[in-house]
Amino acid sequence: MAGEVELRGDKSQVDEQEHPTLRNKILSLQKLKRFDSLDLETRTIPGHNTVILHLAFQSIGIVYGDIGTSPLYVYASIFPNGIKHEEDTMAALSILFYTLTFSTLVKYVFIVLQATDNGDGGTFALYSLICRYANVGLTPNEQAEDKNISNFQLELPSNRLKRATWIKSRLEKSKFAKYLLLFVTVFGTSMLIGDGIFTPSISVMSAVGGIKEATPAMTQDRIVWISVVILIGLFMVQRFGTDKMGYTFAPILSLWFALLSGIGIYNFFKFDPTIIKALNPKYIVDYFIRNKKDAWISLGGAVLCITGAEALFADVGHFTVRSIRLSTCFVAYPAIVLAYMGQTAFLRKHPDDIADTFFKSIPGPLYWPMFVLAVLASIIASQSLISGTFSIVQQSLSLGCFPRVKIVHTSANYKGQVYVPEINYLLMLACVGVTLGFGSSVQLGHAYGLAVVMVMVITSCFLVLVMIMIWKTHILLVILYVVVIGGMEFLYLSSVLYKIDQGGYLPLVLGAVLVTIMLVWNDVYRRKYYYELNNKISPLEVREIANNAKLCRIPGLALFYSELVQGIPPIFKHYVENVPALHSVLVFVSIRSLPISKVPVEERFFFRRIEPTELHVFRCVARYGYNDFRKEKEPFERMLVERLMEFIKTDFWIDDDNNKEPANEGVVEVPVGEVIENEDNSVGDQEEKRRDQEVMIGREIDAVEEAWNSGVVHLMGESEVIARPGAWLGKRILIDYAYSFLKRNLRQNYDKVFDIPHKKMVKVGMTYEL
Template sequence: MILLTWKVARFQAMAMASKELGWSVILHLAFQSIGVIYGDIGTSPLYVFSSTFPDGIKHNDDILGVLSLIFYTITLIPLVKYVFIVLQATDNGQGGTFALYSLICRYAKVGLIPSQQAEDADVSNFKLALPSTRLKRASKLKSNLEKSYFAKGFLLIITMLGTSMVIGDGVLTPCISVLSAVGGLKEATSSMTEVQRFGTDKVGYAFAPIIFIWFWFIAGIGVYNFVKFDPTVVKALNPAYIIHYFRRNKKDAWVSLGGVVLSITGTEALFADVAHFSVRSVQISMCSVTYPALILAYAGQASFLRKHNDFVADTFYKSVPGPLYWPMFAVAVAASIIASQAMISGTFSIIQQSLALGCFPRVEVVHTSTKYEGQVYIPEVNYLLMLACVGVTAVFQSTTKIGNAYGIAVVFVMCLTSAFLVLIMILIWKTNILLVIAYVLIIGSVELLYLSSVLSKFEQGGYLPLAFAAIMMTVMYVWNSVYRKKYYYELDNKISSTQLKEITANTNFSRIPGLAMFYSELVHGIPPIFKHYLANISALHSVLVFVSIKSLPISKVAMEERFHFRRAEPRDMYLFRCVVRYGYTDVRDDGGSFETTLMEKLKEFIKEDTLLTQRGGESELQEMVAKEIEMVDNACEAGIVHLVGENEVVAAKGAGIGKKILIDYAFSFIKRNLRQTDKVFEIPHQRLLKVGMTYEL
């Protein structure tokens, strides 16, 4: 009953989403998704059979066993797990590891930065509708997570690990796909990344026809080979052939799983890239084009191999009919180059999410489509991926070791996604425990079996994604760790109400015309840099607004809910605190529109606050409101100044060597080489004033 209720609720939600977008838009997005999401999994027939049988086919029925493995693997993982289960766990349309982490952070207080406010829960899409009443199991799990600092840290670490592995996929995808299509075409991996700057919208329309043609080619050739050589491979639908395959080959069969798993490479792109499209559009394109084309392609190759065991090393091209060889070669090369788009687009999406949640250094995020939300491009990451692709290709020079590395990256991310999904099933969906156990036993056990197989090839190139993930996790850990320490420093040294009254009672400073915005990430109180500013400049603007830029663990915050104001006493100081709340996919406003919107919202707050907190007749209250709004208008006319804290962080005296390396060297190096605060917030330079202060952490 619980599952039925949940399915009905989800179906209704998707139906409403479909109506909002319109079916014409959904079908357009479905077509685009073919060119962006499926290039990787679509080109896997180029190398799966050759990777599974590196030493040749020892028994003809082994082909049926492997075909059965491929069929059930594609059905269970990409189709059942991702298309019909994982895509239901999007965070208001956003996918990827950080989207799952954000969902958990909303339902349990597992975030390590204490920036939560009671008002956050009032944001319309902060909470999702629950499918049933709260269960004891979910409440107990939530309580245990919130009480355990280890559990909070572990969740963040594995989120970073999953993110790093997906980025590693973005590096390895161009390498293995292009090298599999045509040996020696190393330069194609770098040229591919140059088209990313046009964005998913244009890239999707440009590449979708090529990938669509590719799917028709492999499906058609699959049917041709199936009919011509051995239609009896349909027997592979019987899973008994998998059992027979393992009995005959034992350990070799287990090792060969590392080749079979390559049939689902790029599956994580289904989830990571869903924000570029929509859940329904991805489901349509997968079920109507990708899945049937892949099954027909592998069935055709198996039929061909049943009659030509010796051609397993070059199965794909040997199975292509003569007249179609060169057209197929051209399309294969084009499709393989395009395949890198899937994981690169996914990389952009998850980095955007991790950046907003304080887990990645500041980089420029360019929103590439005015029609569809979530389509982004990150120049710095794009160039790093390009260099990494060229480096990996130049060093390994063949698909064997790259395939070993690729398998580890792919399966590792799948296992982490399943772990998060189980938490979401229990904590948020309140799924029946029997269904949770069934998921773990069926899909979880399959993924762990594949993981054990690919890890056996650690020394044959499998170390590469783990080494790359270690580098990325180090960067993310350094940034997030110091980011948290800095936040706690500001929280511990914030200006209290008593201190503020003492400051305002001081007659040594003067008030000057104008409005000043003090930027800070502290949402609980006034940051210590304000006191530092007054100690050096004995003047205050007539109106002060302390602006805290805050990222909520949700994808979007509606404009009417973005600005949350409070007034600081004494009232005649005209001092306000404003928390500006963004979702991790929201576009940050440029300086001009941000100022205008903030002033409008400030005036609305003044009116509401005065009517709620002050006593008097209606005319008297209206007069008070008019006076304060006039004060704000006059301050704006006199000029708006943006005050940004240029905080330097150093390890405190007496700190250990590890802390000094973390803060004084690692963090400082990253910060010096990346974007500054004013560039991230798009603050007008002509009205920007930086206030320097050193934090001893």
């Protein structure tokens, strides 16, 4: 029948050739289909079109700065007391080779990169996947409607194994497991931020230390102060962003890797080609038999060869999985292996030069070029980790795990390039402090190694859950991963923990401070949300307030912001009691962070109408992923109003459809504006009804446009929280002191997030007793 479309289940029976525009309309109507209840309100990334080789080249300058500069300091960290046996260097090369192969290639390149969240990686990506598959997230405003977002869906294999369902059920029923997953995620995030502190310090100090080869008068104290000056300069230029600097990163690091490879091959043939025998793991066994405890302790230095391996996963969102694999397999991995082979061959003939292996093994004519490149490469490595820390803070903030700080997007072309002023200066102070405090790259390596291994272990733990629950990997493959990769990482972890009194305590202290900040903020955030949820205003109260004869309706559009998603916050009633006036169109706006990396723009705004229609009162939830950001060329206010008008147009059709009795169970008839003939209605009745609906739609859209043209006012709900009288001491310290301190010093409100002019903003304050 012309104009009639049946929607069975989730599939639309539409002829794409005959009705191309109709199909798009039906799909959009499907997304809006819902139950009309105020309490039920809001509950594939397009592939990279850039050439893969071009992305692989770009990734060299962003991803590999940290792992690419590890040859500067690894051997000095493995043998801080010198080489005791001539075969120890062979064993060290064997350890480095298999660590790089199993951790970098096998784990990250071929396994972990499969676990991206809509193309994004990192600890939050794995946590996001687990939360979307099992109901273990602690975000208080999770809603069923969020699962309708295209990026929220997971493509799952068949349920052929019962263990996935069993583990999912156990996680969902265990409150301890939910808190444990959140804690581990926050702790892993803290360790990554720790990388942002230690990487600049150890990389820059190791690179600058090479100048001792040219001028013996250069003391260690002078090297430390030169490193401090470079670090301060590096952090001071962060506010300018890395967009322009990024074009120079890839060529510099490409040249760095080329020279690493060339020097490694040169030293290999010049000093000792027989080191190729180190590929035999028997050297590792003999090394442990010969040195016993000392061999185990030396693993804490060997693990530094994979510093930055986590960046392969964390930074994949800026590129693609294929581009990262290409640049790793054909550039970074072989260059680093060749560099270690060349250093090993050099040490076979010069074992006393272990403290400065990198610079002493460089052929004379290449010394100054390599020194300059080493300093530049260390700065690039530092830049990458600093930028990564900013992105981590942004993700934590989006999921309610960090105080609202100012996020500055420094590039219109690269979404991941952000700058956080408060975090930048805290990182600078921390980097300068650890550089002055430790004074040598060997001591810094003890602290650095612990942060690196902690992140890797957490990634492996989450990955095992993903493999079992989501991928439903064969149990034998899971066991193989745990035994090989997990066993290696826990062996490294035990080694770095042994050096906890030699500097390894520092990342734990920093992690404890960051975890405390995140958990305090998240706990009070949830308490506040549940308070508003339990004291929300009912739809009936909203209608009574809007229809109150004493309440004046003035021209204009008012956007009332709150964090509550399910209902109207109590602060609204507080507002109308003190200001008895409402604008002609009122929209309650909630900013919602979802446990996914991105929300498509067309699915960002979720609207509801508060009846009756003539009130012109709406609810809106603006949904963002943890890697989404507001584009300067897309004003939030304009986008919201445009989406509101689209909602008004479709809402009439949906309401009309909801009032019909479906002819068949599971079949929904959707009117599309064409003449529809059936047994109950004549063609004329349908045409008249269609005209009436168009008139109603036009009136309401005109009302919104008129209100928008009359002016927009942004009403900000500024709720203060205090512990209720009689609360126990711990709760008062948590809310009245810890949370209040963080909010006063770091909090950033919606007016700064969306660039709301102060002349359009009105703040409404209220105190909640929790």
